Amino acid sequence: MPGITREEVAHLARLARLELKPEELDHFAGQLDDIIGAVARVSEVADQDVPPTSHPLPLTNVMRPDEVRPSLTPEQALSGAPAQEQQRFKVPQILGEE
């Protein structure tokens, strides 16, 4: 099995907005490699005729009718927000100047 590279970990960390130290990149590359290696063993026993499974339950079409249910109040919705303004969630600057 091809190993997980340091570059791939750095890329994933960037996508996940995680700041990792150089030694952590090496550390996690090894760990992720072990995990993926363990999971990959499934393909050794599962042949072409076994479809990949994403859901363990043999259920389909679980749907609800289009009926309005009570929502949270704005106060409840915002109760966990680190900051708020004008009854809205306040988030830090998204993009700087062009």
Added chain:
Amino acid sequence: MTTTTDLVSYEDALAAYDPVMGLEVHVELGTKTKMFCGCSTALGADPNSQTCPVCLGLPGALPVVNATGVESAIKIGLALNCEIAEWCRFARKNYFYPDMPKNFQTSQYDEPIAFNGYLDVQLEDGETFRVEIERAHMEEDTGKSTHVGGATGRIHGASHSLLDYNRAGIPLIEIVTKPIVGAGERAPEVAKAYVRELREVIRALGVSEARMEMGQMRCDVNLSLMPKGADKFGTRSETKNVNSLRSVERAARYEIMRHAAVLSGGGTIVQETRHFHEDTGSTTSGRVKEEAEDYRYFPEPDLVPVAPSREWVEEIRAALPELPLARRTRLLAEWGISATDMQAILNAGALDLIVATIDAGADAAAARKWWMGELARSANESGTALDELAITPRQVARVTELVAKGDLNDKLARQVIEGVLAGEGTPDEVVDKRGLKVVSDEGALTAAVEEAIAGNPAIADKIRGGKVAAAGALVGAVMKATRGQADAARVKELILDKLGVTEG
């Protein structure tokens, strides 16, 4: 940012290159609740008053699919001649951006509910162009951001942003075309016609009002150029959220001219997102497009697969309404009008009004005449849409009925319509209040006719001598005497009768 962009003329661009387009249209469904939770989708509510643990992405919350959302997606798929998946899943599209509190959008990835279809669209001159549909899939809308502290509410330079999640989770159907090739110089026109036809289909299905100005329908225009005769597509740009039919056409046209300038100058097109500016009709660079795998799609573990039974799909298919193109083709034949006439009716937004007027009892020709004549003129003068005029199809039908019965002539009917539009009441009330009735009292008419003959002996002699056309002058005199309230045809009959002449 004030960089100037080089453009070549549209004609020069098309002489050297063939445009290839891909259109992605997002439609907000008109369901009562969100796609995965029971929060209301009603517009105009207080910020963050329509949210719950599911659409806020709170830990432990479990989404459940809206059955009407799935049904609407299948309706759209069928109307676009798509195959409907027998089994498909939702997927998480992972990204970090505050418009989605979950840090992912629930969407569909490689298993869309509908795929492989087409939509025939008609250009202004009646020519038909088939646009192939790649897929239509289910997903959810994002929250609404307000950027604070910047120059003009823009994200660039803002000090912070405020989020309202009422819109987060509203059902969206994303409809993606296959590459549209071979449209040549008509590509921008095809893009516009496609979005317009799609809007009509969505409305006919009743799954959304699809009002672009309200953001209920938004279009992304992907465009690339390849040298004439080539078969390998060039690099594309993606112009986001183009929000009117006119803008769709302008954005495509602008990108054709911009790409051509870059390519003919020996440059390369950067694959990127661009923003369309309504005021200048131009596009500017947004962010460089993330690669597809950066979204790390994976099957949504909290939602079980959707497997629409064939019985359900056929039930939905059987209940589909007549679709817009078929309806227009039928009406065009029934009314015996040309493609140009039909296009004029469509452009005026009069089709549904005319049909409703006919359904209310009016003759087809009369219904068309009033909506496309007097009423179109009135709407034009007041700068309102036809369907916003203060007159209903039923009232227009009543006016045509009064004309058909001979109670009103066209001149009086125009005054009745004017009265209804001015808020004076129903057609019958306006007739009463303004005293607008054709003089049908034969005694009064006969007296007026005799008076006209007596007052114009020379003309009367001409008519007696066989010059029937001269009767017009006497008819005019009678109409004047009755202040226009006579039936001109009947007046003419009476005049000829009195003078002992038969027409023809």
